Amino acid sequence: MENVVRGRVWKYGDDVNTDVIFPGKYTYTVRDEADMAKHALEDLDPSFASSVQPNDIIVGGRNWGCGSSREQAVTSIRRAGVKVIIAKSFARIYFRNAVNGGLLPIACPEAVGALQAGEVVEVDLIAHTITGKAGTFSFPPLSSSILRILEAGGLVPMLRRQLSEAGAAGQGGNS
Amino acid sequence: MGKTFAEKALARASGESEVVAGQIVDARPDVALSHDNTAPISRTFYSLGIDRVKYPERLAITLDHAVPAPSTLHAQNHAEVRQFVAKQGVRNFFEVGRGICHQVLSEEAIVLPGELILGSDSHTTHFGWLGAFGAGVGRSEMAAIWATGELWLRVPESILIVVDGELPPGVTTKDLCLKIIGDLGADGGLYLSVEFTGGTLESLSFDSRMVIPNMMAEFGAKNAYLAPDDRLIEWLRGKASRDFTPLYPDPDASYLAVHHFDASTLEPMVARPHTVDNVVPISEVAGTPVQQAFLGTCTNGRLEDLAAAAEVLRGRHVAAGTRLLVIPASSRVYMDAMAQGYLTTLMEAGAVIGTPGCGPCMGNHMGVPAPGEATISSANRNFRGRMGTRDSEIYLASPAVVAASAVTGVLTDPRELD
Numbered sequence: 001m002e003n004v005v006r007g008r009v010w011k012y013g014d015d016v017n018t019d020v021i022f023p024g025k026y027t028y029t030v031r032d033e034a035d036m037a038k039h040a041l042e043d044l045d046p047s048f049a050s051s052v053q054p055n056d057i058i059v060g061g062r063n064w065g066c067g068s069s070r071e072q073a074v075t076s077i078r079r080a081g082v083k084v085i086i087a088k089s090f091a092r093i094y095f096r097n098a099v100n101g102g103l104l105p106i107a108c109p110e111a112v113g114a115l116q117a118g119e120v121v122e123v124d125l126i127a128h129t130i131t132g133k134a135g136t137f138s139f140p141p142l143s144s145s146i147l148r149i150l151e152a153g154g155l156v157p158m159l160r161r162q163l164s165e166a167g168a169a170g171q172g173g174n175s
Numbered sequence: 176m177g178k179t180f181a182e183k184a185l186a187r188a189s190g191e192s193e194v195v196a197g198q199i200v201d202a203r204p205d206v207a208l209s210h211d212n213t214a215p216i217s218r219t220f221y222s223l224g225i226d227r228v229k230y231p232e233r234l235a236i237t238l239d240h241a242v243p244a245p246s247t248l249h250a251q252n253h254a255e256v257r258q259f260v261a262k263q264g265v266r267n268f269f270e271v272g273r274g275i276c277h278q279v280l281s282e283e284a285i286v287l288p289g290e291l292i293l294g295s296d297s298h299t300t301h302f303g304w305l306g307a308f309g310a311g312v313g314r315s316e317m318a319a320i321w322a323t324g325e326l327w328l329r330v331p332e333s334i335l336i337v338v339d340g341e342l343p344p345g346v347t348t349k350d351l352c353l354k355i356i357g358d359l360g361a362d363g364g365l366y367l368s369v370e371f372t373g374g375t376l377e378s379l380s381f382d383s384r385m386v387i388p389n390m391m392a393e394f395g396a397k398n399a400y401l402a403p404d405d406r407l408i409e410w411l412r413g414k415a416s417r418d419f420t421p422l423y424p425d426p427d428a429s430y431l432a433v434h435h436f437d438a439s440t441l442e443p444m445v446a447r448p449h450t451v452d453n454v455v456p457i458s459e460v461a462g463t464p465v466q467q468a469f470l471g472t473c474t475n476g477r478l479e480d481l482a483a484a485a486e487v488l489r490g491r492h493v494a495a496g497t498r499l500l501v502i503p504a505s506s507r508v509y510m511d512a513m514a515q516g517y518l519t520t521l522m523e524a525g526a527v528i529g530t531p532g533c534g535p536c537m538g539n540h541m542g543v544p545a546p547g548e549a550t551i552s553s554a555n556r557n558f559r560g561r562m563g564t565r566d567s568e569i570y571l572a573s574p575a576v577v578a579a580s581a582v583t584g585v586l587t588d589p590r591e592l593d
């Protein structure tokens with residue numbers, strides 16, 4: 001993941017749930033990640049999927065991603081080019097899925113209050129800052145276990161590497 | 176300082192002598208639950224470059240979310256699940272029609288008091304009804320659990336909800352949960368272990384208890400907990416396939432907050448579209464037209480729920496212009512309801528009975544509403560598009576309210592039916 005992400009803000013409200021991010025009716029029928037991206041935020045903002053640009057930043061209110069555990073609610077957004085979501089708070093499974101899927105979830109209520117839809121903001125992952133028209137906001141650093149997953153590009157790539165190393169060391173990954 | 180249930184349960188699951196809230200542990204689930212999503216999880220699992228699940232005896236898999244298969248793609252998905260089950264030798268596998276994962280694993284006592292169950296389903300909080308730590312995880316995380324037998328978890332802070340007083344006639348634990356979520360918000364329990372205590376709980380049937388931790392997923396909770404009592408332990412005796420040790424919080428455990436609710440003052444509640452915390456007493460929405468009434472799901476599709484609906488519908492009929500869909504949560508519920516005559520009563524009143532499973536709860540099939548229609552449902556979630564149609568409305572309430580509304584065609588307080 002890059003250290004600095006610059007992109008346009010898409011701003012939404014509180015309690016945005018996974019059913020409006022990626023409708024349940026598609027969960028067993030849309031399998032391809034590029035196809036998932038076409039349905040990202042479908043029932044929340046039908047204009048999103050067709051006009052989102054790489055590096056665009058989603059800004060949400062409280063409890064972003066509440067509801068179902070479906071990972072497609074992260075995958076669809078990530079494949080649409082979004083790398084960072086800033087919210088006042090995240091639903092817990094969404095937060096885990098985001099980290100595991102290589103999508104950075106930043107909880108920063110102050111920034112959410114100040115950022116406007118359409119403005120371009122810069123997120124600095126080293127300095128832990130978000131800079132927009134209204135100024136610069138700091139967010140707390142992530143814990144080391146979470147950083148480890150993000151740096152590996154997600155949970156699956158990290159495990160793949162760990163398991164192949166364990167296999168090479170003769171401990172066997174297949175027991 | 177005393178320990179909460181969450182601290183005790185995650186210490187046990189991670190093999191530590193002691194853990195505290197905020198700590199991150201590598202926890203080893205006793206049971207790993209997945210359902211129709213086993214197929215995509217298995218694709219992720221095999222992509223890790225390994226072939227065998229580490230502890231196949233810990234897996235529990237149901238086919239329940241879209242059953243029987245409504246399309247070729249769903250059928251392929253099921254076929255892939257069966258292949259995985261056969262190849263990995265998963266014994267706790269429940270076929271199409273057996274029922275909804277949370278109900279089936281409860282009936283079969285597959286997870287026990289004090290144990291940890293992680294599920295690739297957000298309502299895995301359900302298993303708090305028997306004093307287990309149940310939490311939802313993502314699909315990739317489930318693949319990781321299959322591969323390694325463990326997963327990192329943050330030990331949650333806890334809040335305590337004290338419920339005293341007797342529920343009035345016609346008022347249920349569904350109403351209690353809607354009241355709690357309405358008062359404290361859909362994120363009122365975010366990241367938290369929500370532990371329940373108080374006199375009301377002891378007198379509750381198991382069917383009524385299960386509603387509580389199930390609904391706490393809509394409160395943002397990581398898990399929820401009801402203390403196992405003698406009645407539960409007795410029921411588990413002879414059912415449980417291994418020894419277990421119930422865990423109880425210490426009297427001086429540390430809680431972020433303590434909330435009190437008086438059950439005796441409650442009335443039937445309704446969550447209006449499109450969030451579960453948009454809650455009002457039934458009197459404020461009574462008279463709203465509904466075209467569909469849905470009784471079922473892991474929240475309220477049990478025997479007691481069908482009995483409550485049958486009581487309302489005995490000698491009455493579903494209103495013209497409204498349809499009533501009843502989907503028992505499991506085959507056991509179905510058979511018991513048949514033996515008790517509830518299904519006959521419901522069908523005589525005009526209900527349609529579906530195959531045990533999730534039905535239209537998440538919009539896969541078997542009762543997707545038309546645009547512009549409103550549904551009164553006994554489910555746990557009323558998000559926009561949840562039942563498969565963006566421009567439709569979902570109201571949530573207890574089974575008796577669902578049945579009474581089916582009779583009149585408008586949202587109705589069952590206590591006021593003449």
Ligand code: SF4
Nearest residue numbers: 275472473533536537
């Ligand atoms: S009944 Fe609904 S909430 Fe329960 S497991 Fe099925 S889809 Fe999920």
